[in-house]
Amino acid sequence: MNIKIPLPASGGLLLSYKCTAACRHCMYACSAKWKADWISEEDLVNILSQLAGKILPSPYGPDNIGLSHGLHFTGGEPFLNFELLCNALEIASGFDIPSVFVETNCFWCTNDETTREKLLTLRGKGLKGIMISVNPFYLEYVPFERTERAVRIGTELFGYNAIVYQVEYYRRFKALGIQDKVSFDKYLQLENRTDFARNTEFFIMGRAPYRLTEELADLYPRYPAGSLVHMPCSPPFLRDWHNHFDNYGNFIPGFCGGITLGDCRELNDLLKNGIDLEEYPVLAYLIQDDMLGLLQFTVDRGYMVNGDGYYSKCHLCVDLRKHLNAVDGFKELKPDGFYSNLA
Template sequence: MQNPQVKHLYSGGVITNYYCSSKCKHCSVASSPSWAKDYMTREMARKILRRMRGMGCDSIHVGGGEPMLNFEGLKAFLEEARDAGIMIEYIESNSSWYRDEADALQKLHTLQALGVDTLLISMSPFHNEYIPFQKVHDVMAACRKAGMRVFPWISEYFGDINQLDVCKTHTLAEYDAHFGRRFIDDMPRQWIGFTGRAAQFYKTRLALTPLSQILKKAGPCHKPYQTGHFHIDLYGNYLGCQGLAIALEDLGKPLDEEKYPYSTLLYQKGVGALLEAAQAKGYQPEKGYLSACHLCIELRRFLSGQLGEESRELQPTGYYTKV
């Protein structure tokens, strides 16, 4: 039976850090202030970027965590990207770093000099729990003044968030009270996947699908090897699916089944086989889950976070413990 393999890289991003100013309930990578303040080193950046370029990827986006929290580290990464001939499509930011216009303009001009012309500015009720919307307004104004393009993510929520006091943060309970519960509960249909912290949040709000139905529909999972939107993090983990890692040196060849047993199991047989493997180690399944992805995350969280298995593929371990 064929083993999984990442043959080429097309479109992806780099996670420079998991440390973040926020602990958003929808975060796909489970970033938060409780992560170590590690940042991608220049040496690791050079290794990753050259590997990406050699496998066919010549443009990337930069994300976190919040990449702007270590501006010197971000500058070093961008210098390495420039030297490797990798174009930066955009940098993701939640605007928490904004202090004043002069500081913002200085940082934006520095980014522009290093080849960055677009800033993705996160805007959603989840971010607004931690960041006053005024900071988003201020960063967008600074971008306009600097001539930096803005990629508002997601722009549809701009008017909604603006209805509340922009100088304050607002809980999701406040959004429920103002817009009704469906406002938050409809978001997964539009843009939120049940990965990272999102599954933990939404499993208390949405109807669960019976386990038997999920297993009936779930076949072999090849999603982690579809390289249209991958990430590589500061520790050198290739992440086609967050929390299911491949070492850089193992890209471009079939994965060793002994080194990547869970990845191989998912690829060949699907989440049902992973469930059986976890049950053999003591996992007790729930009656229902949000989706097959939710089930998969819970199984991997059990194996890594609860059993504490040392595994090359269940990485980074913080993904399973920082929820």
């Protein structure tokens, strides 16, 4: 059976998986341990030229941004390679890609002058906005003063196109008088534990099930595999919005780190030809939302079901894929570094 991939209307391009942080919730298992395999300029041109004309602008126009509109440069931490980020913006502008913004953990916002200078440089190269990441996991790695600086100067330069994700955590950090970095354990003492995820978005996928829940195990129930397998993926596995493209040429569906739909350097061919499910058994199960089938397929290859259960369907999914990636080189389970950097 052959399945067509929806035309990507928005998304993020990972310049690399290398990061200054190793957040417990990272969907793409990024960290400082990754090799600095920055995307090449040739691949940038290839991918961006094929995204041009497909990426749709924010409903407020191409000079404005939205989390699920336009294109964002991300990682890993894109400001680790400022020169490459500048080049990427110039190339995207050359192809008229609308609503382009950058996502950052703000590690580089050490003083006002540098922060303003870098953002002005990027604005001159076509940057329309900035997404500033804020939650207790970043706080373990980035002093809050740097985040506050990025919000202040980002707002000064980009107005409403400086987005704080998530603003509820920013509000709470201010109310708690947070300064410097704060360990997650310490944060849970400052915050009301049971309120930890109140009014915020929190996906237990990627690294989160392996690194986060030690401290929160009492708050998050686990479910037997059998009770998760019939739940649909939410949002859907194949969709046109907020997909990702990485520095190895992987077309990552949505937020599902460690999976590739094919080579985004050959995006037009991929969209035209679709995916031959015979060739990609893991993708076949995921595209058909058949988690029971994937579970059985993985058990047949030596997987032992966790008797303690799983925090979410995505936890079960990533655990099955981790096992499959270790026992066999499934082409659709890429990059390998995702699986080796989960814990």
